Amino acid sequence: MRAIVPRPSSINGREAPITPISNFDVDASAFAQVIGKPFLAIASETPADSGARERLLDEAFGAARSGKTAERLRAGRLPAQGLALAAKDAGKLIGSLRMWHILAGEVSALLLGPLAAAKAYRSRGLGRRLMGEALFRAARAGHKAVLLVGDAAYYEPFGFSRRHTLGLVLPGPVDEARFLGLELKGGALQAARGVVVAAGARDLPAYRGAIEFRRAA
Ligand SMILES: CC(C)(COP(=O)(O)OP(=O)(O)OC[C@H]1O[C@@H](n2cnc3c(N)ncnc32)[C@H](O)[C@@H]1OP(=O)(O)O)[C@@H](O)C(=O)NCCC(=O)NCCS
Numbered sequence: 001m002r003a004i005v006p007r008p009s010s011i012n013g014r015e016a017p018i019t020p021i022s023n024f025d026v027d028a029s030a031f032a033q034v035i036g037k038p039f040l041a042i043a044s045e046t047p048a049d050s051g052a053r054e055r056l057l058d059e060a061f062g063a064a065r066s067g068k069t070a071e072r073l074r075a076g077r078l079p080a081q082g083l084a085l086a087a088k089d090a091g092k093l094i095g096s097l098r099m100w101h102i103l104a105g106e107v108s109a110l111l112l113g114p115l116a117a118a119k120a121y122r123s124r125g126l127g128r129r130l131m132g133e134a135l136f137r138a139a140r141a142g143h144k145a146v147l148l149v150g151d152a153a154y155y156e157p158f159g160f161s162r163r164h165t166l167g168l169v170l171p172g173p174v175d176e177a178r179f180l181g182l183e184l185k186g187g188a189l190q191a192a193r194g195v196v197v198a199a200g201a202r203d204l205p206a207y208r209g210a211i212e213f214r215r216a217a
Contacts, residue, residue, distance in 0.1 A: 040087055040088060040089050040094065040095075040121075040126065040129075041087070041088050041089075042085055042086070042087045042088075042095070042129060042130060042133050043085070043086060043088070044082060044084060044085065044086070045079075045084040045085060045086040045096070045098070046086070049086045049093055052092075052093035053086065053093060053096045056093060056094075056095075056096055056116050056118060057096065057114055057116055059116075059118070059119070060114070060116035060117075061114065061116070065114070068149070069149065069170050069171065069172030069173060069174045070111065070113055070114075070148075070149045070170070070174075072171050072172055072198070073100060073102055073111050073170075073171070073196065073197070073198045074098075074100050074111070074198070074200075076202060076203055077100060077101070077198050077200035077201065077202060077203055078200055078201045078202070078203045079098040079099060079100055079200065080098075080099045080100055080101050080110055080138075080141075080143075080200065081141075082137055082141060083098065083099035083110065083134060083137055083138060083141075084097075084098040084099075085097045085098070085130055085133055085134055085137075087117075087126055087129070087130055089121070093118075094117065094118040094120075094121045094126065095116065095117045095118065095121065095126045095127070095130050096114070096115070096116050096130075097112070097113070097114075097115045097116075097130040097131065097133075097134050098113070098114070099111065099112050099113075099134055099138060099146070100198070100200050101198070101199040101200040101201075102147065102196050102197065102198060102199050102200075103196070103197050103199045104145065104147060104168050104181075104189065104192040104194075104196050105167070105168060105191075105192045105193045105194035105195070105196075106191075106192075106194070107144075107145060107188065107189060107191065107192040108143075108144070108145075108199065109143070109144070109145040109146060109147055109181075109188075109189070109192070110138055110143050110145070110146045110147070111146075111147050111148065111196075112134065112146050112147070112148040113148050113149065113150065115127060115130060115131065115150070117130075127154075131158055135158065135182075135184070138184060139184045143184060144183070144184050144185040144188035145164070145181060145182065145183050145184060145185070145188040145189045145192070146160075146181065146182045146184065147164075147165060147168070147179070147180070147181045147182075147196065148160065148179075148180055148181075149170070149174055149175075149178050149179055149180075150178055150180065151178065152177060152178065152180060155180055156180075158182065159182050160180040160181060160182045161180060161181065161182070162176070162177060162179065162180055162181075163181075164180070164181025164182065164183060164189040164192075165179045165180060165181040165189070165192075167192055167193040167194070168181075168192055168193065168194065168195075168196055169194065169195050169196065170195075170196050171195060171196065171197065
């Protein structure tokens with residue numbers, strides 16, 4: 001199976017205006033059922049979505065989510081610009097996916113996750129549409145590589161592979177089979193060696209909170 005290659009669609013040989021969703025070349029079976037079936041809206045998350053997003057993530061991952069190694073790369077940081085997505089049905093948040101700046105050794109990349117869909121909406125293509133939109137936006141913004149920790153069975157159809165992360169180490173324990181990478185630009189992760197570190201802008205309120213917490217402890 002070939003990896004998906006996100007790119008704008010074209011009309012009569014001319015590049016079409018970029019709109020979210022449905023403008024992929026679909027080489028992955030993962031997308032087959034979902035293109036052309038818009039049953040919901042996916043857009044950039046707003047500050048007003050944060051409460052519903054946190055409730056959704058608690059429901060999807062449980063309380064242990066804050067102890068995950070990937071969380072060390074996200075805590076106290078802002079997600080990458082334009083890459084925090086909220087899926088909504090009639091205004092109600094039903095899906096979430098965010099991406100974060102990291103350094104994979106010396107290579108600038110994104111960390112994808114967490115990805116979650118509300119239970120009542122699962123197995124209808126929502127996860128795939130969030131993935132498609134996020135990867136399309138990342139490629140359009142010029143990002144060259146994406147890493148994640150997740151189930152290969154779900155992420156391989158999008159082109160993610162363990163072979164891209166063999167030279168990399170996460171800052172904590174992880175099941176290595178779940179540590180996957182995707183090159184949006186061919187060869188982007190070829191020279192990636194060493195530890196993965198957070199590189200996103202500081203989320204100042206959270207950062208101040210963490211400092212105050214440490215001082216009080
Ligand atoms: C993973 C998740 C986001 C998928 O959302 P979704 O909207 O149901 O995804 P899609 O409809 O695009 O795909 C559903 C398919 O993926 C499969 N799938 C879901 N999670 C999977 C996983 N962890 N590994 C392998 N396959 C998985 C489902 O079985 C389903 O298969 P089917 O179409 O043959 O029934 C959702 O199940 C969820 O929120 N799970 C809890 C949080 C989580 O585990 N997130 C990270 C995944 S590693």
